[in-house]
Amino acid sequence: MNKFLSFSIVAGLACLLGCGKSSDATGGSSGGKKLTIALMPKSKGNAYFISCKKGADKAAAELGIELIFDGPTDPDPARQNEIIENWITLGVDAIAAACENKEGISTALRKAKARGIKVITYDADALPDAREFFVNQATPEGIGHRLMDEAARLCGNEGEFAIITASLTAANMIEWQKHIEARRASEYPKMKMVALRPCDDLKDKAQSEATALLSANPNLKLIMAICSPAVPGAAEAVKQAGKTGRVKVIGLGLPSENRRYVKEGVTDSVILWKTEDLGYLTVYAAHALAKGELKTGDTRFKAGSLGEFEIQGDNLLLGKPFVFTKENIDQFDF
Amino acid sequence: MDTERHGFKTLAFRHETVLLFVLVIEWFYFHSVGPRFGTLDNSYDILRHSIEIGLLALAMTPIILTGGIDLSVGSLLGLCAITFGKLWRDAGLPIPVAAACTLCVGALAGGLNASLITWLRLPPLIVTLGTYSLFRGLAEAITRGVDTFTNFPPSFLFLGQERWLGLPAQAWIFLVVAVAVWLLVHRTTFGRSFRAIGFAPEGARYAGIPVERRLAMVYVLAGVTAALAAIIYTARLGQAKADAGTGYELFAITAVVLGGTSIFGGVGSVHGTLLGVAAIAVLSNGLVHARQPREVAGMLTGVLLILALSGSVVPKMLATWRTRRQIPREIQQSNTT
Numbered sequence: 001m002n003k004f005l006s007f008s009i010v011a012g013l014a015c016l017l018g019c020g021k022s023s024d025a026t027g028g029s030s031g032g033k034k035l036t037i038a039l040m041p042k043s044k045g046n047a048y049f050i051s052c053k054k055g056a057d058k059a060a061a062e063l064g065i066e067l068i069f070d071g072p073t074d075p076d077p078a079r080q081n082e083i084i085e086n087w088i089t090l091g092v093d094a095i096a097a098a099c100e101n102k103e104g105i106s107t108a109l110r111k112a113k114a115r116g117i118k119v120i121t122y123d124a125d126a127l128p129d130a131r132e133f134f135v136n137q138a139t140p141e142g143i144g145h146r147l148m149d150e151a152a153r154l155c156g157n158e159g160e161f162a163i164i165t166a167s168l169t170a171a172n173m174i175e176w177q178k179h180i181e182a183r184r185a186s187e188y189p190k191m192k193m194v195a196l197r198p199c200d201d202l203k204d205k206a207q208s209e210a211t212a213l214l215s216a217n218p219n220l221k222l223i224m225a226i227c228s229p230a231v232p233g234a235a236e237a238v239k240q241a242g243k244t245g246r247v248k249v250i251g252l253g254l255p256s257e258n259r260r261y262v263k264e265g266v267t268d269s270v271i272l273w274k275t276e277d278l279g280y281l282t283v284y285a286a287h288a289l290a291k292g293e294l295k296t297g298d299t300r301f302k303a304g305s306l307g308e309f310e311i312q313g314d315n316l317l318l319g320k321p322f323v324f325t326k327e328n329i330d331q332f333d334f
Numbered sequence: 335m336d337t338e339r340h341g342f343k344t345l346a347f348r349h350e351t352v353l354l355f356v357l358v359i360e361w362f363y364f365h366s367v368g369p370r371f372g373t374l375d376n377s378y379d380i381l382r383h384s385i386e387i388g389l390l391a392l393a394m395t396p397i398i399l400t401g402g403i404d405l406s407v408g409s410l411l412g413l414c415a416i417t418f419g420k421l422w423r424d425a426g427l428p429i430p431v432a433a434a435c436t437l438c439v440g441a442l443a444g445g446l447n448a449s450l451i452t453w454l455r456l457p458p459l460i461v462t463l464g465t466y467s468l469f470r471g472l473a474e475a476i477t478r479g480v481d482t483f484t485n486f487p488p489s490f491l492f493l494g495q496e497r498w499l500g501l502p503a504q505a506w507i508f509l510v511v512a513v514a515v516w517l518l519v520h521r522t523t524f525g526r527s528f529r530a531i532g533f534a535p536e537g538a539r540y541a542g543i544p545v546e547r548r549l550a551m552v553y554v555l556a557g558v559t560a561a562l563a564a565i566i567y568t569a570r571l572g573q574a575k576a577d578a579g580t581g582y583e584l585f586a587i588t589a590v591v592l593g594g595t596s597i598f599g600g601v602g603s604v605h606g607t608l609l610g611v612a613a614i615a616v617l618s619n620g621l622v623h624a625r626q627p628r629e630v631a632g633m634l635t636g637v638l639l640i641l642a643l644s645g646s647v648v649p650k651m652l653a654t655w656r657t658r659r660q661i662p663r664e665i666q667q668s669n670t671t
Contacts, residue, residue, distance in 0.1 A: 044628065044629070068625065069627075070622070070627055070628050071628070072628070073628055073629050073632070074580070074581055076577075076579075076580050076581055076582075077571070077573075077575055077577050077578060077580070078386075078567065078570070078571055078578070081570075081571055082383050083622070083628070085379050085382075085383070086379060086619060086622040086623075087622070089370055089373065089375050089376040089379050089623075090368070090370055090622060090623060091370055101482070101571075101573060101575065103482060103484035103485075103572065103573045104482075104484070104571045104572060104573035104575070106572075107491075107495070107571060107572040107573075111495075
């Protein structure tokens, strides 16, 4: 009886593993010289990366390559390293990673590079010596210009506006704000920035700051929120003050967090890159790198149906951020 | 009596054999689907990736043998990792000194668990649930959650990333600890007293075993081992951050229980734990080679655990059920004769 039991345990396990095998077989066997590209998100369940994967899958189908998409499902910071080290042994042709721990993951990526695997990063960069290219979803200049252009368009190129930022000391915020100001001075001199308020990356604080801005500046035409919690925060303030439509709200944030306000007409536009395009471009770039078609020093890169992209140094630029409005926001689910 | 003991012995033996068998099957299966699975490189990957959890599982085995548990080891790994980083980078201590101090911090933390458990007689589950949050919280407070220690010298990273005498460098440390814990549990009176405490703490006390001192010993040992794991972890990743080792305590407990150690204490073995660690590590690595997504590993680990455990309980239940059925027949037979 006991023998039977231990046997059934083993048989059961073998069955389970067998199931794994059959589903693998339907997934397409990796025969021949099909290139294998491994794509790693920061974390696997994140809607942002799931929509990146959509674009990546499309690119993989067009290129006829095998795409492995795997990443941490738990918050263990060592997990990204382990998966990459497994991929090295597995012998993938290229690795594209969005890095959670810059320094930590670089150790594993350098090892991959040393073994002749092509490495690129996307979304969040590693240390520059650990990868060949970084697919940069948005430059500070691109973000700054897009925000200012959008603000000017909504205000008819003149009037007062205010900015809500995360903090007055955050490097990326300062950088963006610098480009917003440069664009304003050169293109829209009749626009006037009347206030710059920090919200500490909190929605509540953004809301109270926006409320204060509204009462202090009766001629205010637009609030620009440049950190993601501030966009719904500012929108809520405008809505509660009954100034929907008279004071416009725009900002940098996720479509999903702002869908409600955009549909109600409180927020006019939300600015972000198209994550699907990010995944698509990343896979195309990894593929070209593995084939030797993309080299250091190139200045242009053509990625399938999306056309040409610019390369600045070792940064492959996704281009101008995308504007989500009432018309298109329902097509995006991140 | 004698036959029962004998039967029990073969049962304990059988659990580990089943596990070994499972391991061999895992190995052959993954070898057949993943061409690179059986390479030496990959075997070293498996070894390197399982050493920190392996160390924690080794330290957890004597604790569970005494009927206790330590939920704080993963958090302590995080605390020790950043202590080590802080001592090296901010206090400017040389690596060996920083490492020695980190081991002391581990011992102190283990001592805190031990004193709460032995002096205040609080249940280990409650005590270590508290220190689980406390240690992680301390680690986050010291670094404010964002500070990351990195740029360690190559001579230190060697420990986690290079090979020495043909094996990954950290494997030698693991080997020494494994042998030491095995000897402690299986070849000394300490080991026997752990089991005695696990079976019946009051009985052990009446038998003259210094229960408190033995308990303190296993928790301090776990603290030191967690600190050692933290140093190896830092060398492997090349970075120390407050979230190091998140969730490792559960992996370690899973490995111990999978290895046949009873969660109620008294029964279990160190080689069982080692097999448990190996079974989980091979599964998680092999699934990558079988091109299966990561979440399948968690699922199959769960299935493995449930199967292995019911595999060692169900035969016992069946045996009692059969004897119960046999008794009336025997009575009938004795009546007719």
